[in-house]
Amino acid sequence: MNAEKLLIIVPAFNEEAAVGHVVREIREVTPGVPVLVIDDCSTDQTAAVARAAGAKVMSLPHHLGLGGAVQAGYKLAFELGYQYVIRVDGDGQHDPRYITAIFEALRNSGCQMVIGSRFLEGKFDQATLVRALGIRFFRLVLRPILGRPVHDPTSGFVGVNRDALQVFSRSFPLEYPEIEALVVLQRRKFRFLEVPCRMRRRMAGRSTITVFKSLYYIVHVLLGVFVNVLKYERKRRRG
Amino acid sequence: MQALLDFTTGISVVLILMVLVSIRRQHIRVEYSVTWFGAALTLLLLSRSPGAVSKLAGALNISDPPLALVSIAGCLFLLVLFRLSVILSNLKDANIALAQRVAILEYHLSAHEEETARS
Numbered sequence: 550m551n552a553e554k555l556l557i558i559v560p561a562f563n564e565e566a567a568v569g570h571v572v573r574e575i576r577e578v579t580p581g582v583p584v585l586v587i588d589d590c591s592t593d594q595t596a597a598v599a600r601a602a603g604a605k606v607m608s609l610p611h612h613l614g615l616g617g618a619v620q621a622g623y624k625l626a627f628e629l630g631y632q633y634v635i636r637v638d639g640d641g642q643h644d645p646r647y648i649t650a651i652f653e654a655l656r657n658s659g660c661q662m663v664i665g666s667r668f669l670e671g672k673f674d675q676a677t678l679v680r681a682l683g684i685r686f687f688r689l690v691l692r693p694i695l696g697r698p699v700h701d702p703t704s705g706f707v708g709v710n711r712d713a714l715q716v717f718s719r720s721f722p723l724e725y726p727e728i729e730a731l732v733v734l735q736r737r738k739f740r741f742l743e744v745p746c747r748m749r750r751r752m753a754g755r756s757t758i759t760v761f762k763s764l765y766y767i768v769h770v771l772l773g774v775f776v777n778v779l780k781y782e783r784k785r786r787r788g
Numbered sequence: 789m790q791a792l793l794d795f796t797t798g799i800s801v802v803l804i805l806m807v808l809v810s811i812r813r814q815h816i817r818v819e820y821s822v823t824w825f826g827a828a829l830t831l832l833l834l835s836r837s838p839g840a841v842s843k844l845a846g847a848l849n850i851s852d853p854p855l856a857l858v859s860i861a862g863c864l865f866l867l868v869l870f871r872l873s874v875i876l877s878n879l880k881d882a883n884i885a886l887a888q889r890v891a892i893l894e895y896h897l898s899a900h901e902e903e904t905a906r907s
Contacts, residue, residue, distance in 0.1 A: 605895075609888070610887050610891060613884055613887055617884050617888065621892065628892065
């Protein structure tokens with residue numbers, strides 16, 4: 550892999566128990582590729598652990614949430630001239646062994662975004678029932694908007710090239726960014742590709758997703774998707 | 789009707805005084821007080837003009853003038869809240885952009901310091 554072209558970003562918030570292992574795994578799989586941990590103002594030792602594991606760390610001055618942290622990484626990568634950026638979450642759910650497949654797909658397909666997909670072969674065994682239902686629902690919603698099926702629209706294990714990087718450094722959804730980001734790219738006639746990958750359980754800590762948060766997620770994302778669709782439809786009509 | 793008008797006058801006067809005191813103590817910026825002033829003054833004027841309230845109720849096809857006054861007050865406060873939501877959203881966007889810029893600059897700075905220390 551060309552270290553001059555690829556940057557791996559790891560957004561992390563209070564992940565001291567997992568982030569060190571994640572960074573070491575990434576460095577084993579992709580030697581020479583810089584790893585940037587974006588510390589979203591953690592209250593634990595996330596930044597120190599990541600540094601000790603060999604990552605560069607960018608610390609946000611206050612907690613921005615996942616979208617804000619990822620966008621900060623995209624902005625820095627764009628400024629530093631990187632051609633490709635792959636996001637790997639700091640909780641250890643994304644298996645770094647699939648980074649190579651995502652990077653190769655990014656380089657060879659000409660697509661602006663490559664998604665590491667858990668469900669490309671139709672298996673939902675890694676998801677809980679609620680999550681599987683949610684993913685099926687968003688697949689149905691996104692199918693006519695994107696004009697093609699997407700198997701794992703909520704996956705955060707994604708790689709982007711410089712064209713997408715430019716778009717995302719200007720405009721990126723701040724809460725629950727994955728689905729809206731797909732719509733943003735599609736409206737700009739960018740293409741995406743899915744490659745199969747496996748995801749693991751979080752290495753430490755507990756997921757904070759509750760029933761109320763799931764409902765909020767659905768309403769929030771639906772609203773974001775339709776606002777994006779309407780916004781670009783209006784731009785398109787205006788020419 | 790008169791009791792409601794007097795109550796609305798009282799609320800409007802209290803609101804105007806609160807905004808004035810807040811501006812003086814720099815708890816609220818002048819540009820964000822304008823909508824509150826507008827809403828409070830409108831309510832004050834309406835509450836001191838029962839004829840205008842009746843006319844407005846007729847125009848809105850509301851049979852009960854006090855109900856019209858309460859509805860107008862509700863709409864005014866909804867507008868104020870909406871404007872505040874817009875301001876809040878803009879401030880949040882600006883704040884996020886600023887925080888990201890600070891983080892990026894700090895990153896560049898520490899990278900530069902590391903390079904300088906090495907050389």
